[in-house]
Amino acid sequence: MIFILPLIFTFIATISAKGSYPPYGQLQVVGPHITDLNGNVVQLRGMSLYYSQWKAKFYNLQTVQALRSAWNANVVRIAMGTDRGGYLTNPEKEWTNVKNVIEASIETGIYVIVDWHIIGANPNKDKALAFFSNISQTYGCYPHIIYEIWNEPANTTWDVVKAYANELIPAIRRYDPNNIIVVGTTTWSQDNDIAANDPITGYSNIAYTLHYYAGTHKQSLRDKTIAAINKGLPIFVTEYGTAKVGGGVNGTVYPNESNTWWAFDDKYQLSYVNWHLSDVDEPAAALLPNTAASQVGDPAYWRSSGILVNQKYQKTDQGLGKPLVPFPLSTCV
Numbered sequence: 001m002i003f004i005l006p007l008i009f010t011f012i013a014t015i016s017a018k019g020s021y022p023p024y025g026q027l028q029v030v031g032p033h034i035t036d037l038n039g040n041v042v043q044l045r046g047m048s049l050y051y052s053q054w055k056a057k058f059y060n061l062q063t064v065q066a067l068r069s070a071w072n073a074n075v076v077r078i079a080m081g082t083d084r085g086g087y088l089t090n091p092e093k094e095w096t097n098v099k100n101v102i103e104a105s106i107e108t109g110i111y112v113i114v115d116w117h118i119i120g121a122n123p124n125k126d127k128a129l130a131f132f133s134n135i136s137q138t139y140g141c142y143p144h145i146i147y148e149i150w151n152e153p154a155n156t157t158w159d160v161v162k163a164y165a166n167e168l169i170p171a172i173r174r175y176d177p178n179n180i181i182v183v184g185t186t187t188w189s190q191d192n193d194i195a196a197n198d199p200i201t202g203y204s205n206i207a208y209t210l211h212y213y214a215g216t217h218k219q220s221l222r223d224k225t226i227a228a229i230n231k232g233l234p235i236f237v238t239e240y241g242t243a244k245v246g247g248g249v250n251g252t253v254y255p256n257e258s259n260t261w262w263a264f265d266d267k268y269q270l271s272y273v274n275w276h277l278s279d280v281d282e283p284a285a286a287l288l289p290n291t292a293a294s295q296v297g298d299p300a301y302w303r304s305s306g307i308l309v310n311q312k313y314q315k316t317d318q319g320l321g322k323p324l325v326p327f328p329l330s331t332c333v
């Protein structure tokens, strides 16, 4: 952790004026991998925020800077709530939450996933189209941005998800020709094998979602995923948990199962994002109840999942050790 202090001073010196490049610059999808523009395979590892309508207290610069400096995270995920009091009913409020984290990520020099956080069969396509048109028009020039267009399709078929993606992708590509778009898969983003048999065609830089919870999902899901990778499918783990699905307040984390999954992810060079960086009182949460944004970087406020994930991220190279490169914001306005 000795590298942290110099890093903090570096970016405090540069951010407010300019913003910073994310560590690997512009990303692309090449075969089953995410690479930089020179074709070097890279992995993103980081944290997902919790539903924006309930945990907006972490949707800010303080949190994003702590994720980079104390969590060694090179990506943050915005889980923008849609139903249940989110964007569908309060679009201005949630757009502001999204804007705050995108701009914090540009300042801090890490990647940011903009996730249309909805579970189920109805992604509210018209609202999603308007939202992603706006985000791609406003921020598509920044290499920090990754789009996640339907968090967890469920009780639906790949035909439906694919048709949705084939409307969302061109709406985004109209303004943003480059940044990665991650497409959810059926059964709460666990059916990459189905997507691999019928992938989206005609667009570059498309990846497919895998979600897993280490206490629940085991080798059979890894086997399905290997089959998809072997067919060339690029997979992005935009959500994984160290606990069980719906872990319950008295649940626990599964360190060994988490390690088995991380070894798998690293073997196949998948990028992965932990659900969730919040203080909700449940085992998958990284923070203790009543933690404030100013305390996200303080180990005294990390609960067992957070400690486990943080230790893992400290042991991996996230490309954050080198000096920040100023990003010329003027090229994007």
Ligand SMILES: *[C@@H]1O[C@H](CO)[C@@H](O)[C@H](O)[C@H]1NC(C)=O
Pocket: 092, 095, 133, 134, 135, 137, 138
């Ligand atoms: C995006 O939405 C915000 C919030 O409604 C609005 O202020 C902004 O003008 C929109 N931008 C574009 C390009 O549509």
Ligand SMILES: *[C@@H]1O[C@H](CO)[C@@H](O)[C@H](O)[C@H]1NC(C)=O
Pocket: 120, 154, 155
């Ligand atoms: C979706 O399907 C699961 C079982 O696969 C079921 O438990 C759940 O109730 C269904 N949800 C809806 C909204 O139909």
Ligand SMILES: *[C@@H]1O[C@H](CO)[C@@H](O)[C@H](O)[C@H]1NC(C)=O
Pocket: 248, 249, 250
């Ligand atoms: C959690 O454990 C406490 C203490 O054993 C118990 O009182 C409570 O009912 C449990 N909650 C759930 C949801 O199981």
Ligand SMILES: *[C@@H]1O[C@H](CO)[C@@H](O)[C@H](O)[C@H]1NC(C)=O
Pocket: 256
């Ligand atoms: C977890 O892994 C550790 C270290 O590999 C091992 O010693 C331990 O027996 C494992 N525990 C379980 C419950 O599998």
